[in-house]
Amino acid sequence: MSTATEPRKSTAKGKAPAGEKVADWADGRLGIYSLAKANMRKIFPDHWSFLLGEICLFSFIIVILTGVYLTLFFVPSMGEVEYTGSFGPMQGVMMSEAYASTLDISFDVRGGLLVRQIHHWSALLFVVGIFMHMMRVFFTGAFRKPREVNWIFGFLLLVLALFTGLTGYSLPDDLLSGTGIRFMEGAILAVPVLGTYLQMSIFGGEFPGHDIIPRFFVVHVLLLPGIMVGLVVAHLILIVYHKHTHYAGPGRTNNNVVGMPFMPVYMAKAGGFFFLIFGVITLIAATVTINPVWVLGPYRPDQISTNAQPDWYLGFSEGLVRMMPGLEWVIPGGYTLNFGLLVPLAIFPSLLVAIAVYPFFEAWVTKDPREHHIAERPRNNPTRTAFGMAWLTAFAVAMLAGGNDVWAVNFHLSINAITWFCRIAFFVLPVLVFFATRRICLGLQRRDAEKVLHGRESGIIKRLPHGEFIEVHEPLSQDRLYTLTAHEQHQPFELGPDTDENGVRRPVSPLERVRARISKGYFGEQAQIPKPTREEYRAIAESHDEHH
Amino acid sequence: MFVVLLIALAATGGLYAAFAPADEAQADTTAQSLAIEEGEALYRVGCSSCHGRSGEGGSDGPSLVGVGPAAVHFQVGTGRMPLQNPGAQAPEKPRAYTQAEIDQLAAYIGSLGPGPAVPEESAYDPANGDAARGGELFRTNCSQCHNFTGQGGALTNGKYAPGLDNVEPIYIYEAMLTGPQNMPSFPDTVLPEQEKRDIIAWLNEVNTSESANPGGFTLGGFGPVSEGLFAWTFGIGALVALTVWIGARSAKARKS
Amino acid sequence: MSDRHHHNPASQETEPRKDVSDDHLPGERRSGELAVLDDPFADPGLPPHEHRRQDIDERAAKRSERTVALLFTVSMLATIGFIVAYLAIPIDEIVYIFPIGHISALNFALGTTLGLALFCIGAGAIHWARTLMSDEERVEERHAVAATPEVKSHVLEEFRKGAEESQIGRRKLVRNTMIGALALVPLSGLVLLRDLGPLPGDKLRKTAWREGSLIVNENTGQPLRPEDITVGSLTQAMPSDLDHHDEDFHAQIAKAAVMLVRLEPEDIKDPRSAAWGHEGILCFSKICTHVGCPATLYEQQTHHALCPCHQSTFDLSDGARVLFGPAGHPLPQLRITVNDEGFLTALGDFEEPPGPSFWERG
Missing domain, CATH: 1.10.760 (Cytochrome Bc1 Complex; Chain D, domain 2)
Incomplete structure (x- = not known):
């Protein structure tokens, strides 16, 4: 996208020869005119849900800008010092230099507190944005061919964002984040065979040692963000290369993209949106505290506070651990398996991987080799939508469990009761939500079909000559008719007869049998309402004509 | 509601702080035994059904022998006692006794056995x-x-x-x-x-x-x-509202 | 076979853009006229462009221009306000702002001015785009991502040529040794990681507790006597050999931190636990056996100790048995006694490693 900024100057300023000269110079070396020719007037469809990804992109940029500023003052060291800065209630307390420098950023660097809060708030919103963006892509099927790879890029960005967040909020070495690192240590120790060796290597000795903060610092400011920047660039290049999906509508087909050109409209809107997001986050940072490390105190392994949680995006992993009943085996030979950690630590990546591989799963079920550029309405693929909602439900239940103590104290509930509720709900609720969602989708499909065939309820009540009251239905416009019938409906894959035309038994692999069953689950009679046919429409239209 | 309670607590606490030292300065044995008597009468009516006729405890309440005046001052002063409903624990609520009555109760319980005194x-x-x-x-x-x-x-x-x-x-x-x-x-x-x-x-x-x-x-x-909840409500809410504004079609000129 | 469920027979990947069902071929409709009579669901084509007020009424456009300019001007003023606030407001000034509370004046002033400055630029740009820039939708054709068969066969041919020219297929020795070398070379990197940390040894089994260690009250730094610890109280303690200024204080306290409680002897259900204590004083490791948070939420009436991290609940009256939550085994108990001078002392280190489980723990 940056490639298009140069020529913008020359065209926007019209006859400014200086700008043109610069552009010529750049073109001779970078070939920018050719790049601009392809991209400057590239079309981007306009829809609010297509801007969710920009929330991620821009909050990521804000995180990087503010993060660079913070590194100028932050001291990633676990050396113990006595605090002498300007925050009264910590005078003389022994703390690591990391914690002391975080207090300095908050109380002795003018604007440091603001930048810290912007950094942390935009990090939270970055991951919220990723979730919203992924939901949009998932529920509209925008991950289908040719965009599976970009889905994986986005998914990797989510995972890296989680770990960049973890390493980031751990850096101040306060009592809350230190507790998080302690959890990490326990989790590493639980790893069979290698656990203690890994723990000693990662911490440079026994917990907490003096190495973990400097090591996290490098991972947080260099390694992970470096990979993320690369992935973000790749993600954006693919978006430009594939061209954006759009929703079905008059004139919007699988073969075109309808919208506004990059320059000037999209440029102004995207650029403007960056400033809007930056502005909103700054206003939040001006008025709402985030992670007030100065009252949390420096980390000490023998101290703790209740309401100890990770940042929200790791809340579900916290909840998985909180839901887990105690289970520990000592296997022959005197080796310990701590299932209280191993089980949740196995579910954690499985939950994530489930959404990562979903596009490939659906592609395998449909065996659909075509490119898809029309974003589907969630109702038109009820099983996918139901699966997504079930996943979100499991995620939400785990998150709920992760905050069980906060709910308990604020809503006067028993923490044990909440935990038991979550233990059961984690398995039951997703199933219920799956079927409920599918039913709702089918209901909406049915309503669409009725609208197409019988028109829209106009709200006008008419009395017929024989006294009956009816509501007048207005026929839909051609645009609406098209929009509501544009989606395609897969037919379930069938195995076909067991024998071929010569009566010879056809070998069918068990995998194919499974695929046939899943395909029926997706596209069978119970899973979608056949959309109205032209014949149905005409028949009804004609019968109406006869009435008049 | 909660605020009102806090104000009430603060006000009564302040009153107590103002008067208590004077009381103690003048305390002599007769006043003390009078307070114990008064306290015992209050105890019989308000507390004995759970804590026993003379503080020995029962199935519904622990023994109060040796808990000291400080415990009474805290429990009754913050309204936790007398207990209104049996539950997981006694919540803070508006107090049921005046400060003078609380002092009398404290004196009585203090007389049952040595325990921490109300602090200066x-x-x-x-x-x-x-x-x-x-x-x-x-x-x-x-x-x-x-x-x-x-x-x-x-x-x-x-x-x-x-x-x-x-x-x-x-x-x-x-x-x-x-x-x-x-x-x-x-x-x-x-x-x-x-x-x-x-x-x-x-x-x-x-x-x-x-x-x-x-x-x-x-x-x-x-x-x-709570930070996560804020991000998921106000934070993303504000940003999504902006996307809707950016993505909305601009108003068209009316053809009339 | 696998494609038989599609509406149309599988389109060849290479055959560009046959992938929408034929029912909805796009129509040309800038005029908004073309409704195909024999197909009620036909694509009517892009609706005609409607003008905005600003497109036909220059006064409306002027109003938009002024609004945009006003937003940009407010941004400029806010930036000046930011600089003034930065210079004028002391960093430690606290102001009361309803309904937020007593907050840093500088943080509030810098944040609101900067936020406003940024927001107004954004709002101005978007208002500009929405009201003044052309809002005529344009159509761009898509092209198949996959290459045509000609391109594909050309590339494959070139690739084959390149591979042939390298002779990698023919010179097996070169190929195999190269694979071997490339496979081995990352080992150096792996070896270099060895010095990230020491070997575990018995580090996780040993703590700072030794026979005769005094049990020091964390709050006062003084060794504890039995009479200091009353029934119903909770005392956080550490071994006398530890000093807050030790280089490895954190690593040591992470294993050695204990809590002392006193129970009425008849309330102690586990005889071994009672024997390891002193007159009902029990000394438990406070490091949770699940992941190592201090499990010190002690309820003196139920004798439960709860861990705030994952709600593992231990019954201190029953040898710290696990009652709830993900912890897999009880909190280790330290054997204590009283020395000649009347101070509580340890009778040795923990019998089992305190803190979270690990593979070799047994």
Whole structure:
């Protein structure tokens, strides 16, 4: 996208020869005119849900800008010092230099507190944005061919964002984040065979040692963000290369993209949106505290506070651990398996991987080799939508469990009761939500079909000559008719007869049998309402004509 | 509602602080035994059904022999006693007795067996405490249940450590001294008077309605859970509202 | 076979853009006229462009221009306000702002001015785009991502040529040794990681507790006597050999931190636990056996100790048995006694490693 900024100057300023000269110079070396020719007037469809990804992109940029500023003052060291800065209630307390420098950023660097809060708030919103963006892509099927790879890029960005967040909020070495690192240590120790060796290597000795903060610092400011920047660039290049999906509508087909050109409209809107997001986050940072490390105190392994949680995006992993009943085996030979950690630590990546591989799963079920550029309405693929909602439900239940103590104290509930509720709900609720969602989708499909065939309820009540009251239905416009019938409906894959035309038994692999069953689950009679046919429409239209 | 309660508590506590020392100065044996008698009468009516006819305890309430006047002053003064409904634990509520009656009850319970006395103001005056040292002590002894800044936290099976915001210093002192309900006690041998005062000074610094919260609105001080909720509601809500504005079609000229 | 469920027979990947069902071929409709009578669901084509007020009424356009300019001007003023606030407001000034509370004046002033400055630029740009820039939708054709068969066969041919020219297929020795070398070379990197940390040894089994260690009250720094610890109280303690200023204090306290409680002797259900204590004083590791948070939420009436991290609940009256939550085994108990001078002392280190489980723990 940056490639298009140069020529913008020359065209926007019209006859400014200086700008043109610069552009010529750049073109001779970078070939920018050719790049601009392809991209400057590239079309981007306009829809609010297509801007969710920009929330991620821009909050990521804000995180990087503010993060660079913070590194100028932050001291990633676990050396113990006595605090002498300007925050009264910590005078003389022994703390690591990391914690002391975080207090300095908050109380002795003018604007440091603001930048810290912007950094942390935009990090939270970055991951919220990723979730919203992924939901949009998932529920509209925008991950289908040719965009599976970009889905994986986005998914990797989510995972890296989680770990960049973890390493980031751990850096101040306060009592809350230190507790998080302690959890990490326990989790590493639980790893069979290698656990203690890994723990000693990662911490440079026994917990907490003096190495973990400097090591996290490098991972947080260099390694992970470096990979993320690369992935973000790749993600954006693919978006430009594939061209954006759009929703079905008059004139919007699988073969075109309808919208506004990059320059000037999209440029102004995207650029403007960056400033809007930056502005909103700054206003939040001006008025709402985030992670007030100065009252949390420096980390000490023998101290703790209740309401100890990770940042929200790791809340579900916290909840998985909180839901887990105690289970520990000592296997022959005197080796310990701590299932209280191993089980949740196995579910954690499985939950994530489930959404990562979903596009490939659906592609395998449909065996659909075509490119898809029309974003589907969630109702038109009820099983996918139901699966997504079930996943979100499991995620939400785990998150709920992760905050069980906060709910308990604020809503006067028993923490044990909440935990038991979550233990059961984690398995039951997703199933219920799956079927409920599918039913709702089918209901909406049915309503669409009725609208197409019988028109829209106009709200006008008419009395017929024989006294009956009816509501007048207005026929839909051609645009609406098209929009509501544009989606395609897969037919379930069938195995076909067991024998071929010569009566010879056809070998069918068990995998194919499974695929046939899943395909029926997706596209069978119970899973979608056949959309109205032209014949149905005409028949009804004609019968109406006869009435008049 | 809660605020009103706090104001009421603060006002009565203040009154008590103003008058109590004078009472004690004049206390002589006759006044003392009179107070014990009055207290016993109050006890018979209000407390004996659970705690036994003379404080020996029963199936519904623990023995009060040796809990000391401080425990009475705390439990009745914060309205926890008398208990209204049986539950996981007795909540704070508007007090049912006047300060004079509470003093009489305390005198009576004090006469049942030796126990911690109601502290003098000098014992809990936050002005004489070291907030930084108190913070360390708070994180060692208190924050595991009451949270970093004393916002409260959950215990097992519906019990909870209450929030400490705006609680009168004397009650904080007495709670540490006597260990009400499931809270462990921190006798002077474990946590000397000066250390208790330090803790009160820390709370006074970070957990009153006058405390500075430099970063802005605290979201209840519950940490990442409330921050996450804020991000998922106001934060993303504001940003999505902006996307809707950006993505909406601009108003078309009306053809009339 | 696998494609038989599609509406149309599988389109060849290479055959560009046959992938929409034929029912909805796009129509040309800038005029908004073309409704195909024999197909009620036909694509009517892009609706005609409608003008905005600003497109036909220069006064409306002027109003938009002024609004945009006003927003940009407010941004400029806010930036000046930011600089003034930065210079004028002391960093430690606290102001009361309803309903936020007592907050840093500088943080509030800098944040609101900067936020406004940024927001107004954004709002101005978007208002400009929405009201003044052309809002005529344009159509761009898509092209298949996959290459045509000609391109594909050309590339494959070139690739084959390149591989042939390298002789990698023919010179097996070169190929195999190269694979070997490339496979081995990352080992150096792996070896270099060895010095990230020491070997575990018995580090996780040993703590600072030794026979005769005094049990020091964390609050006072003084050794504890039995009479200091009353029934219903909770005392956080550490071994006398530890000093807060030790280089490895954190690593040591992470294993050695204990809590002392006193129970009425008849309330102690586990005889071994009672025997390891002193007159009902029990000394437990406070490091949770699940992941290592201090499990010090002690309820003096129920004798439960709860861990705030994952709600593992231990019954201190029953040898710290796990009652709830993910912890897999009880909190280790330290054997204590009283020395000649009347101080509580340890009778040795923990019998089992305190803190979270690990593979070799047994």
